Amino acid sequence: MSNRRLLRLTAGFSLAVTALAACSESTAPDSAAPGGAVSGDVSVMAVWTGEERAAFQAVLDGFTRDHPGVRVTYTSAGNNLPTVLGTAVEGGDPPDLAVVPQPALVTQFRERGALKPLDFLRAGVEADFPPDIARIGVADGHMYSFVFKAANKSTLWYNVAAFEDAGVKPPGTWDELIAAAGTLKAAGTPAYAIAGADGWTLTDLFENIYLRQAGPEKYDQLAAHEIPWTDPSVVAALRTMTQVLGDSANIAGGTTGALQTDLPTASAKVLSDKPSAAVVIEGDFVPTAIADNPAVKGGEHYAVVPFPSIGGSDPATVVGGGDSVVMFADSPASRALATYLTTPAAARIWAERGGFSSPNRQLPGDAYPDELARTTANAVANAKTFRFDMSDLAPVAFGGTAGQGEFKLLQDLLANPSDVDGTAKRLEAAAAAAYGG
DSSP states (O other): OOGGGGGOOOOOOOOOOOHHHHHHHOOOSSSSSOGGGGOEEEEEESSHHHHHHHHHHHHHHHHHHTTTTEEEEEEEGGGGGGHHHHHHTTOOOOSSSEEOOHHHHHHHHHHOOOOOOOOHHHHHHHSSSHHHHGGGGGEETOOOOEEEOOOOOOOOEEHHHHHHHHOOOSSSHHHHHHHHHHHHHHTOOOOOOOTTSSSSHHHHHHHHHHHHHHHHHHHHHHTTTTSSSTTEEEEHHHHHHHHHOOGGGGGGHHHHHHHHOOHHHHHHHSSSSSOSEEEOOOOOGGGGGGGOOOSSBBBTTEEEEEOOOTTOSSSSSEEEEEEEESSSOOHHHHHHHHHTSSHHHHHHHHHSSSSSSOOOOTTTGGGGHHHHHHHHHHHHOOEEEEEEEEESSOOOHHHHHHHHHHHHHHHHHOOOOOOTTHHHHHHHHHHHHHHHH
């Protein structure tokens, strides 16, 4: 599942200005020595534990094979990364590099002077990454981060047998999705499995609709709260959203059931040899829900297509997330590792193990272990429009807290899909309070 819900910024997070100023001093040369000529120690902090930790360690091992003079130490901070990393910076002892899942956290460190520019990587990143992804780490004329591990949240997963039995094809447009949903219901299988208990899944649905229906400029304005949530574009997207949320008879378990269903449960209803729903609309991490069920196979029992186009929107449009590399200490060893993490060689190591998407367009598709992983990852690398998950860009009180803000108000819309205008007003009130603070 996406790291973004596990790693919200800690409310009491603070950084000491004097420590940050000390961290900002740089004595490194302008570029790292090539290949094995680099030597020294480099420390890295990230969120990854378990299998993800093992995969990232394999990437680091690939680096040290190429740079035997560099010793890399990895620290996993898990869900507490914002607090652990913030405390380390405040104490004047940050890691040399860190990989963080929220742009807002990168911004906090940058605005306090803790980060070193990564301008020595900028030309390569801009050449090899989609423009929208390459721009994520750029501020004030400098590059301060780049996305190493991406997530595609613009995917629709469907049950192959349910679609074949109903005689419907995977939808390419929103209108085709709504029409297919009616046919699926008539054929005896509810169209939608909705994880309404996880309010963040509803924010993802809204963001995908809004980006395609309102466009990227409006998306950026709403993400920055430069336009209100009562804007007609927001109301229109909420109304489009209720074409799914309001079809209670076509939701597995109905509205009440959806509000009690989490994402793993919703995913398992669709990714099954005996489906109780035909479609789950969520990100590339959906198959992790049935990872321990070898009887259910991707491509045979379930498949994936991009989130449907709306009103002629470009199919190569992706809402996603990502883990971004930042640098606190500038040294030849730090630069060498940061450079390595931008390369297709580094991305391939994790991609071949699964559970990884790279934004690097130079990584061949055959690096991914199966066709479904290749499809979702290539959509990121080839995105013409990419926008970071909007709720991850919002203040935590509005976009990242269970039981309040977007999570709760979109759950309320699921419970009462006729109240679109009231939902927009309540979203604006909550956003104004959060952004205003």
